[in-house]
Amino acid sequence: MGRVAGKVALVTGGGSGLGAADCAALAREGARVVVTDVKLETAQRVAARIGEGAVAMELDVASEEAWIATMKAVDEQFGRLDILVNNAGVVLNADVEETTLEQYRWVNSVMSDGVFLGCKHAIPLMNRNDGGSIINMSSTGALLGYPIFFAYSAAKGAVRSMTKSVAVMCQEKGYRIRCNSVHPGSIETPMVQQAEGRPGEEREVPSGVLKPGASGAPEDVAAMVLFLASDESRFVNGAEMVVDNGVTIRPF
Numbered sequence: 001m002g003r004v005a006g007k008v009a010l011v012t013g014g015g016s017g018l019g020a021a022d023c024a025a026l027a028r029e030g031a032r033v034v035v036t037d038v039k040l041e042t043a044q045r046v047a048a049r050i051g052e053g054a055v056a057m058e059l060d061v062a063s064e065e066a067w068i069a070t071m072k073a074v075d076e077q078f079g080r081l082d083i084l085v086n087n088a089g090v091v092l093n094a095d096v097e098e099t100t101l102e103q104y105r106w107v108n109s110v111m112s113d114g115v116f117l118g119c120k121h122a123i124p125l126m127n128r129n130d131g132g133s134i135i136n137m138s139s140t141g142a143l144l145g146y147p148i149f150f151a152y153s154a155a156k157g158a159v160r161s162m163t164k165s166v167a168v169m170c171q172e173k174g175y176r177i178r179c180n181s182v183h184p185g186s187i188e189t190p191m192v193q194q195a196e197g198r199p200g201e202e203r204e205v206p207s208g209v210l211k212p213g214a215s216g217a218p219e220d221v222a223a224m225v226l227f228l229a230s231d232e233s234r235f236v237n238g239a240e241m242v243v244d245n246g247v248t249i250r251p252f
Ligand SMILES: NC(=O)c1ccc[n+]([C@@H]2O[C@H](COP(=O)([O-])OP(=O)(O)OC[C@H]3O[C@@H](n4cnc5c(N)ncnc54)[C@H](O)[C@@H]3O)[C@@H](O)[C@H]2O)c1
Pocket: 012, 013, 014, 015, 016, 017, 018, 019, 036, 037, 038, 039, 042, 059, 060, 061, 062, 087, 088, 089, 090, 110, 111, 137, 138, 139, 140, 183, 184, 185, 186, 187, 188, 189, 190, 191, 192
């Protein structure tokens, strides 16, 4: 029996990087997976790779109308939602002096508004059945000072805080919904390739224990997402799960 067998999961930004790895891990452990992305064709590719049990849907997480339509479609197709992974993201290399208000709003519309809207619109559907698990993708950017990722870090800080607020609200209202944030360090994905100025240049992540400062693989984060999605983590709620091979605890 799979670790998330019988559950229905929705992953945002599932067409690439961490989201695609989350979808594969959840499907492997028995969940039916709704792979969503603003780029439908990438979600379709990921769903096709998974095969039976996965469907692709277009979802721009910054659009409330899109969230309402997607929750309706999930309800009609599956009648339930057990796992939401608010993963979609964009990156902008700019410090506070360089960032325009338009850029700031764009980054936050995807990663802060997007997570807010996901939590808001998933909770009613989760509540119709057995509750569920919401996993919000934050970053070590929410925990450290990264000048060059100013707007990105601001959005990830919002994700960290709203996660705790959602977790406590669900407990206070008697909902059987947990909500946790995940804080990866550098993971080898198209986003990091772009942020490091090497778009499309994929680097292999070695197996085994990684050196300090080395990038991890998407599967390293998917393993945490899978744990939080499953009932194994029933006593983990409102927590910030750091997946960074020790980057945030090094003194320098
Ligand atoms: N890769 C890392 O090192 C790293 C570290 C910490 C946190 N994260 C976070 O993990 C998440 C996934 O990042 P990734 O590295 O896999 O990046 P990625 O660029 O490979 O994937 C991001 C996905 O989000 C989608 N997306 C962008 N805007 C969207 C929108 N408005 N609506 C729906 N989908 C949208 C993209 O189309 C893409 O498929 C992001 O939230 C990112 O901030 C990544």
